[in-house]
Amino acid sequence: MTSATNYRLIDTRGVIFIAVLALAAILVPILTLVIPQGSALSIPPYIVALFGKYLCFALLAVALDLVWGYCGILSLGHGAFFALGGYAMGMYLMRQVGARGVYANPVLPDFMVFLNMKELPITWWGFQSFPYAMLMVLLVPGLLAFGFGWLAFRSRVTGVYLSIITQAMTYALLLAFFRNDMGFGGNNGLTDFKDILGFNVQATGTRVSLFVASCIALIGGYLIARWVTTSKFGKVVVAIRDAESRTRFLGYRVETYKLAVFVLSAMMAGVAGALYVPQVGIINPGEFAPTNSIEAVIWVAVGGRGTLVGAALGALIVNWGKTFFTGALPEYWLFALGALFVFVTLFMPKGVVGTLEQFKARRARKKIATPEVAAAGE
Amino acid sequence: MTNSAGTARLRASAPIAPRQRAGRNGWIETLSLLAAALSVFTLLLVAAPQARAQGPGDLLVALTTDKFPDTERALTEIAASGLPTAPQIVEALAANRLWFNGPARKLYFTDEAGKVFDAANGLEAPDVSTGALKRVRLNNAVRRSLDAARGALTLMSPDPVRRRTAADSVFKSRDATALPLVEAALERETVASTRKVLEEARAAIIASDSGAPEVKRLESIEILKSRGDQDAVSVLTTVASWSEGRVKDAAGAASSTIQAKLALWRNVQNIWYGLSLGSVLLLAAIGLAITFGVMGIINMAHGEMVMLGAYTTFVVQEWARTSHPAMLNYALFIAIPLAFLFTAAVGILIERLVIRHLYGRPLETLLATFGISLILQQAVRTIFGANNREVSAPPFMSGSFDFGSLSIGYGRMWIIVFALAVFFALQFVLRATSFGLRMRAVTQNRRMASSMGIDTNRIDAMAFGLGSGIAGMAGVALSQIDNVSPNLGQSYIIDSFMVVVFGGVGNLWGTLLGAVTLGVANKFLEPIAGAVLGKILLLVFIILFIQKRPRGLFAQKGRAVEA
Numbered sequence: 012m013t014s015a016t017n018y019r020l021i022d023t024r025g026v027i028f029i030a031v032l033a034l035a036a037i038l039v040p041i042l043t044l045v046i047p048q049g050s051a052l053s054i055p056p057y058i059v060a061l062f063g064k065y066l067c068f069a070l071l072a073v074a075l076d077l078v079w080g081y082c083g084i085l086s087l088g089h090g091a092f093f094a095l096g097g098y099a100m101g102m103y104l105m106r107q108v109g110a111r112g113v114y115a116n117p118v119l120p121d122f123m124v125f126l127n128m129k130e131l132p133i134t135w136w137g138f139q140s141f142p143y144a145m146l147m148v149l150l151v152p153g154l155l156a157f158g159f160g161w162l163a164f165r166s167r168v169t170g171v172y173l174s175i176i177t178q179a180m181t182y183a184l185l186l187a188f189f190r191n192d193m194g195f196g197g198n199n200g201l202t203d204f205k206d207i208l209g210f211n212v213q214a215t216g217t218r219v220s221l222f223v224a225s226c227i228a229l230i231g232g233y234l235i236a237r238w239v240t241t242s243k244f245g246k247v248v249v250a251i252r253d254a255e256s257r258t259r260f261l262g263y264r265v266e267t268y269k270l271a272v273f274v275l276s277a278m279m280a281g282v283a284g285a286l287y288v289p290q291v292g293i294i295n296p297g298e299f300a301p302t303n304s305i306e307a308v309i310w311v312a313v314g315g316r317g318t319l320v321g322a323a324l325g326a327l328i329v330n331w332g333k334t335f336f337t338g339a340l341p342e343y344w345l346f347a348l349g350a351l352f353v354f355v356t357l358f359m360p361k362g363v364v365g366t367l368e369q370f371k372a373r374r375a376r377k378k379i380a381t382p383e384v385a386a387a388g389e
Numbered sequence: 390m391t392n393s394a395g396t397a398r399l400r401a402s403a404p405i406a407p408r409q410r411a412g413r414n415g416w417i418e419t420l421s422l423l424a425a426a427l428s429v430f431t432l433l434l435v436a437a438p439q440a441r442a443q444g445p446g447d448l449l450v451a452l453t454t455d456k457f458p459d460t461e462r463a464l465t466e467i468a469a470s471g472l473p474t475a476p477q478i479v480e481a482l483a484a485n486r487l488w489f490n491g492p493a494r495k496l497y498f499t500d501e502a503g504k505v506f507d508a509a510n511g512l513e514a515p516d517v518s519t520g521a522l523k524r525v526r527l528n529n530a531v532r533r534s535l536d537a538a539r540g541a542l543t544l545m546s547p548d549p550v551r552r553r554t555a556a557d558s559v560f561k562s563r564d565a566t567a568l569p570l571v572e573a574a575l576e577r578e579t580v581a582s583t584r585k586v587l588e589e590a591r592a593a594i595i596a597s598d599s600g601a602p603e604v605k606r607l608e609s610i611e612i613l614k615s616r617g618d619q620d621a622v623s624v625l626t627t628v629a630s631w632s633e634g635r636v637k638d639a640a641g642a643a644s645s646t647i648q649a650k651l652a653l654w655r656n657v658q659n660i661w662y663g664l665s666l667g668s669v670l671l672l673a674a675i676g677l678a679i680t681f682g683v684m685g686i687i688n689m690a691h692g693e694m695v696m697l698g699a700y701t702t703f704v705v706q707e708w709a710r711t712s713h714p715a716m717l718n719y720a721l722f723i724a725i726p727l728a729f730l731f732t733a734a735v736g737i738l739i740e741r742l743v744i745r746h747l748y749g750r751p752l753e754t755l756l757a758t759f760g761i762s763l764i765l766q767q768a769v770r771t772i773f774g775a776n777n778r779e780v781s782a783p784p785f786m787s788g789s790f791d792f793g794s795l796s797i798g799y800g801r802m803w804i805i806v807f808a809l810a811v812f813f814a815l816q817f818v819l820r821a822t823s824f825g826l827r828m829r830a831v832t833q834n835r836r837m838a839s840s841m842g843i844d845t846n847r848i849d850a851m852a853f854g855l856g857s858g859i860a861g862m863a864g865v866a867l868s869q870i871d872n873v874s875p876n877l878g879q880s881y882i883i884d885s886f887m888v889v890v891f892g893g894v895g896n897l898w899g900t901l902l903g904a905v906t907l908g909v910a911n912k913f914l915e916p917i918a919g920a921v922l923g924k925i926l927l928l929v930f931i932i933l934f935i936q937k938r939p940r941g942l943f944a945q946k947g948r949a950v951e952a
Contacts, residue, residue: 085752159932166936171687171751175886176932182883183928186921301883305689305759312756345767352760356753357746 020234020241024364028320029230035062036226040219056215059222060290065330066225067287069323070232072310074279077236079308080317081245082272083252085170088177089280090304091184092152094294096281098188099151101201101294102135103144104212108205121203122196132194141208148285149278156277157270164266164273169255178301185299200295207289218290225286229323232279236319239275248272309348312355315362324363448472449496449508452482452525453489460525461534468538468545474511476546479538481508482531488522497522537566544574544587553583560590561620563597589616593624596640599632606636614643618794622647654794659912665801667908668808669870672863673881674888675812675900680856682894683832684849686751689759690739691885692878693766694857697735698728698864699873700769703778718783721865728861736857740850748849762878770875777872786869804866811862812901818855819897828852887931893941902942907931 021029039059046053071093078084110117114124118131137143159180163173191197210217239245250258251265259265288294297303306329314325329351336344359366451463464482467475481487481498487508488497496508497517505517527535540562543555552574559567571591578584592609595601601609610628613621625644629637677691688694702724709716709723716723739761747754782800789798819825830838831848839845864877871877884907892903907927914923938944 085755162933162936166939168935168939171681171685171755172890172935172939174752174755175687175890176935178883179887179928179932183925183932186925186928190921305756309756309760312753342767342771345763345770349760349763349767352763353743353757356750356757356760357743360750360753 020237024318024320025233025237028233028323032226032230036223039222043215043219056218059215059218061334063218063222063225063290064287065327066222066229067283067290068307068310068330069326070225070229070283070286071280071307072314072322072326073229073232073236073319074276074283075307076311076314076316076319076322077239077279078272078276079311080319080322081240081252082248082269083255084269084273085174085308086177086273086276087174087301087304087308088179088181089276089307090301091181091299092156092277092280093284093287093303093307094184094188094296094298095152095155096148096284097288097294097298098195098201098284099138099144099147099281100285100288101204102138102147102195103141104204104207104289105201106135106139107207108203111205112203120196120201122199122201123194126191128194134194145285148281152277152281152284153274156274160270160273161266164269167266178304181299181304182301185296185301188296188299196295198296200293200297201288202293202295204289204292212289212292221286221290225290228282228286232282233319233323235275235279239272240319244268244271306348309352309355311362313351313359313362315364315366318362318364321362321364328363449478450494452478452487452496453491453494455489455491455523455526457526457528457531460527460531464531464534464538465541468541474508476542477506477511478508479535479542482525482527483535483539485524485527487525488519489525490517490522496525533566537564537570540564540567541570541574544570545577549580549583552578552580553586556583556586556590560586560593563590563593563624565594565598568594588612589621596624596628596636603634603636606632607639610636610639610643614646617647617650619651622651651794657793658795659916660909661795661797663909663912664805664905665908666911667905668805669867669881670884670888670908671808671812671901671904672804672866673860674885674892674904675815675897676856676859676863677885678856678889678892678894678897678900679815679859680853681889683828683852683856684744684748686744686747686754687758687886688744688853688856689755689882690762690765691758691856691860692880692882693762693769694732694736694860694878695864695867695881696769696873696875696878697732697765698861699780699868699871699877700773700778700864701728701731701861702865702868703773703780703873706780718785721783721786721869724865725862728865729858732861732864733854733858736860737850737854739857740853744853745846745849762882766875766878773875775875777874780868780873782869800869804870807866811859812897815859816897824848824851887928890935890941891931893938893943896943899941899943 039054039062042052042054043056043059048055071089074092075086075089078086078089105120108120112121112124114121116124119128123131138147159177163176168176187193188195188200189198195201204212206212207217207221210220240248247258247263248268250261251263251268255265284294284298307326310326310329311322312325313329314323315321329348332347332351333344336347355362361369448463448467451459451466454460460482464479467478472478477498478487478496486499486501488499488505489495490497497505497514497519498508499505499519503519505514505519505522506512507514507517540555540559543551544559546552546555556571556574559571568591571587571594575584575587575591578587589612592612596606596609596613598606610625613625622644625640625647629640629644632640673692673695676694677688680686680688680691702721705724705727706717706720709720739758743757743761744754747757786800786803789796791797819829827838827843827848828851830841830843831845831852835845838848867877867881871880888900888903888907891907892899892901910930911923911927914926917923918926935941
């Protein structure tokens with residue numbers, strides 16, 4: 012694979028990726044806040060929030076690429092980690108509402124008053140503190156991934172079976188969060204947020220800050236993933252992807268490696284979810300839907316599995332396409348998405364980035380890149 | 390019927406303004422207890438013998454005396470008299486629509502629209518105006534006898550269904566005052582099942598009557614015990630709670646016997662519902678087990694094959710409805726082979742166009758088939774609309790019969806039969822045909838089978854077509870119990886996966902066992918944990934089960950497994 016030839020932490024692709032993100036993080040605040048709204052160059056706040064959302068999806072895609080592209084674990088439940096991170100952030104935001112809710116209860120969020128709850132459930136304790144909430148954003152998805160992975164990898168559940176039980180996991184969570192008794196807002200989820208760290212969630216300044224934070228998180232997530240995959244540890248992970256039994260027979264503890272990558276990836280997905288919630292203003296059980304997780308997988312496939320940058324790019328392309336299609340031709344969005352799934356798996360198994368690189372390599376060598384194609388098969 | 394002099398008098402008397410009348414009624418009602426107390430004495434002596442002595446027509450006169458005890462007694466007797474207008478009179482009184490003309494001793498009732506009828510024959514009395522009439526008044530004592538009269542009326546009703554419900558309601562109320570009525574009704578009753586309910590009602594009244602002789606009460610408890618349902622338990626536990634001695638013991642023992650029996654039936658019912666759910670799961674999952682077993686791929690579009698089958702049923706039914714109404718009842722039988730052929734064709738098309746190119750990459754196949762499922766869903770939504778489509782049940786699928794205290798729906802029963810038929814037909818194809826032999830060979834060791842001259846490409850296509858076709862037939866069955874909508878498939882796909890993963894793919898028996906186990910477990914968990922939590926528990930159980938047996942209950946054995 013191409014990644015195997017890249018030992019540098021940041022290759023050309025990475026430089027471009029980070030540069031573009033950094034530029035966006037610098038330019039967007041200027042174009043939105045400094046340049047007066049309405050002029051030709053300015054960016055309206057809703058576009059900032061929209062792209063901020065895309066960046067969160069991109070981070071989720073990078074997290075998924077880490078486990079799928081480098082470790083061969085096709086998780087159809089990564090949306091669950093994303094949503095759990097989102098719920099942790101949502102709980103912090105709900106606590107910040109305080110007495111400004113409809114029922115003006117200083118402690119209990121509106122839905123709890125509505126459900127006749129008398130006191131705050133233990134699960135909600137401590138969420139008024141931002142650091143605690145951020146810790147939970149990492150810990151809750153991380154612990155779930157640890158528990159789940161520990162059971163699954165140790166008993167060598169692999170391939171399609173693993174994909175299906177990850178799907179069962181997110182489906183079970185979907186059903187669980189729909190229940191009012193869970194104390195997470197049931198069907199409606201958590202919404203009507205007021206402010207984050209004392210700043211109004213709706214304000215343009217906050218939106219821009221969240222966008223910048225998403226850029227930074229994506230760069231950070233990319234660097235961590237890159238660092239993991241270029242290290243010696245990462246080489247073993249890739250070996251597991253390509254020949255699990257062989258790696259095990261060479262003396263590596265396959266399940267430990269898998270578990271570490273899986274937990275790291277889940278935490279990254281959790282961070283993505285936490286950044287997503289204040290930007291869209293709501294988190295509800297729908298985020299656990301298995302379809303969402305499968306859609307995230309297709310972002311990675313479109314961009315290019317095992318390329319990290321490609322995963323992020325795929326998330327941007329597909330989501331931009333979704334926004335465009337659902338606005339312009341709502342009837343055809345599912346046709347387009349379905350066709351994209353089929354097309355990418357059939358004709359672009361290495362995704363946009365992989366295909367581009369294949370072209371480059373072909374031109375550089377001035378000959379048919381047959382070994383590349385052969386190496387693509389598993 | 391109305392004599393002209395009476396009418397003239399009625400017309401002559403000035404109509405009372407409604408407000409005034411209401412005021413007068415209200416004033417009288419405040420004193421109703423007093424009035425009742427006063428009149429009891431008088432009327433016991435005078436009116437009652439009179440009323441008894443006279444014929445049914447004269448019964449009505451007792452209602453025109455404007456005295457509560459008269460009204461009360463007359464009501465009871467009218468109810469038992471078999472007078473054709475008795476139900477109307479009783480209902481009119483209950484609704485405060487019964488009127489009388491005191492001097493003429495005539496009784497009238499009005500309907501909801503205010504039309505006046507003569508109570509003696511039920512004919513409309515167009516020339517009588519309510520303005521000249523007085524309402525027959527009610528007090529609590531009258532209301533009580535009104536209830537009894539209603540019960541009695543229905544107990545004597547010519548309509549057997551109404552008699553039955555009346556008997557049931559007497560059983561539930563255990564109203565001691567209804568005992569004579571029940572006895573009277575028992576003498577006349579001819580329908581055996583209604584007789585039984587009446588006897589049970591009598592038993593409930595006697596058992597609850599502390600004044601009744603012990604022997605009779607014990608007999609009654611026996612009758613209640615043989616009834617053996619939740620209502621009998623509630624009567625018996627109440628009786629046991631305040632009775633003493635033998636009656637208390639007998640009632641307690643009878644109630645616990647019934648409860649044990651009921652618990653048993655609840656389990657039987659759970660098993661039945663579980664089997665029913667299991668048969669649905671089996672139908673949905675069995676095709677998946679074939680494609681997964683043979684090709685090692687999960688077909689995410691499997692649920693959409695089920696949906697296509699259901700829509701085929703809809704189309705066949707519409708065709709029958711519009712052009713061949715005589716065929717409507719047999720539409721299902723036409724739909725089954727058509728759904729099989731249609732979805733099998735779609736399946737083979739998908740296999741040839743997409744899946745064939747992805748062999749050896751199961752995860753990519755999963756994604757591609759997911760894409761196909763989205764396309765199929767949207768296609769159906771575009772063609773048929775997003776709303777649910779109505780597929781009606783043919784006569785042999787609707788209705789139910791009783792088995793013990795279990796009500797078994799024909800629809801559910803036939804689906805179980807159908808699921809088993811499909812299962813065994815499939816077993817036959819796999820075990821006894823040359824195609825089945827080849828398919829099993831490919832499942833067990835693809836390369837070896839290929840070396841032996843089996844065209845694995847063809848087998849793959851056929852197996853995929855077979856799996857899809859079975860999904861289509863499942864869709865025909867599911868169209869009977871579920872909404873036919875573009876999302877039909879999605880609601881079954883995760884459950885089907887669970888069945889296949891739980892059962893393992895080496896063996897169709899695994900799928901059968903998996904489906905039935907999950908179905909029954911689901912139905913047993915539902916009453917304990919609730920529907921949603923029960924399902925979550927099952928999912929968690931499967932996730933944990935996979936840790937123990939990563940390849941399901943019936944794992945495929947051999948070297949090919951590791952490939």
